[in-house]
Amino acid sequence: MSDRATLPSPGKITRRAPRAYVWMVASVAAISGFLFGFDTAVINGALVFLRRQFALNNLLTEIAASSLLLGCLIGAAGAGTFSDRLGRRRSLMGAALLFSASAIGSAFANNFTVFSLARLAGGLAIGLASALTPVYISEVAPRSCRGQLVSLNQLAIVIGILAAYLTNWQLAALGDISWRWMFGVAAIPSAGFLFGLLFIPESPRWLITRGHREEGYAVLEKIAGTEAAQTELTAIEFAIAETSGDPVELFSPGMRMRVFVAVSLAVLQQISGINTVLYYGSVLFTQHFRGESAHTALGANVVVGVVNLLCTMLAMIFIDRWGRRGLFLVASAGMTVSLAVLAFALHMTAIAPIIIFASVLIYVAFFAVGLGPGVWVYIAEIFPTRVRGRATSLAVTALWTACLGVTLTFLSLVEALGTSASFLLYAALSLVTFVFVWKWVPETRGRSLEEIQRMWSRQ
16 A cells, blocks of 8 residues: 555545644754854853953954854754755754753863864854754744744744843853853753754654655644645645755756855845844943943843844744845844944944944844844745755855854954944945845745745746
């Protein structure tokens, strides 16, 4: 008897999708986002103490902040191969193990080299997770709430960032050894992530692509309901039949524009300068808020984290109502204006620090409403199933390359051009983002993954 014969027929009584189960699956996967956010942002507060501990100059400070990001780049580059061969779920398990090893290794590092290597391992985990989690969630999410569910990963990222800021703020009272605790506490959610992955299914689209049709259908039925599962199965098999899955397909005429848009969005998200605030915020605030302590600067970071969280939650509400393109346009326009104001405020010494702080908050708010969650959603949904892992890996590798470049050069750029001119450059790049979205980015809201493929084939 064939696999097809074992599946329910359309005439049988159908079952509605258990919405709570879908949210549970997506929430477990999104724990990787929490670890992503925590591990990338914890360096912000820890840098103040690391510079004292290891007597770091500007170059070594940039290396301390960037060693994680080099790992992110390498992890993202390999994510497509791992996920396509081993599956999304098992690859995420590997990331969970790396998260744990990095947290423990960073906390117990006895010199700068060991610390940098431990952070590199954490970067490998983030690179894997950042490429795989949006793909996994997009492949299990119903079309009606796919934007919200994939944005759940970004929400987890900003919660992780806020948790890192709060942890840094509270642990700063421990003095010079506080940085060890700041990194070490991440071992707890890392273990929780690995445990949670034991209870969620593999991506149904990956299973069907790999020939496990009956198992893939069972997962589809569980997450979408019987009637929708049959429709989805037919659409997935049709989409698979249309694509070869050959690595060179990524550069075929039908894919080039998608790859161009995905890679460009990934790079533009980073070179608009968001991580200059998220990674170097404490250094920036201590330098421009004269007379304030490191504890006050870390407190300012907490406010930044709260704004980031609230606006990401706002994006989750509207991303499936207003669409991806509309939020991109609003966000990039707002980022351009707020960064220009910030650059002006930093140039005018007589301007009150509150103007600088308010400009930073508005900038973070616009980023969180649009480019923060939206780019991850968009990249995860515009590629066919057979190449989605590798295509997303390529785009996320470009994202981490841009992030590494910005983080590794920020302090040197400030030293060469000045803080005001540096942020004016980021304002110009935000304007470039607005123009790019206006010209090249079509809307995908309300379409199934397979419908999106047909839309792009007509571009």
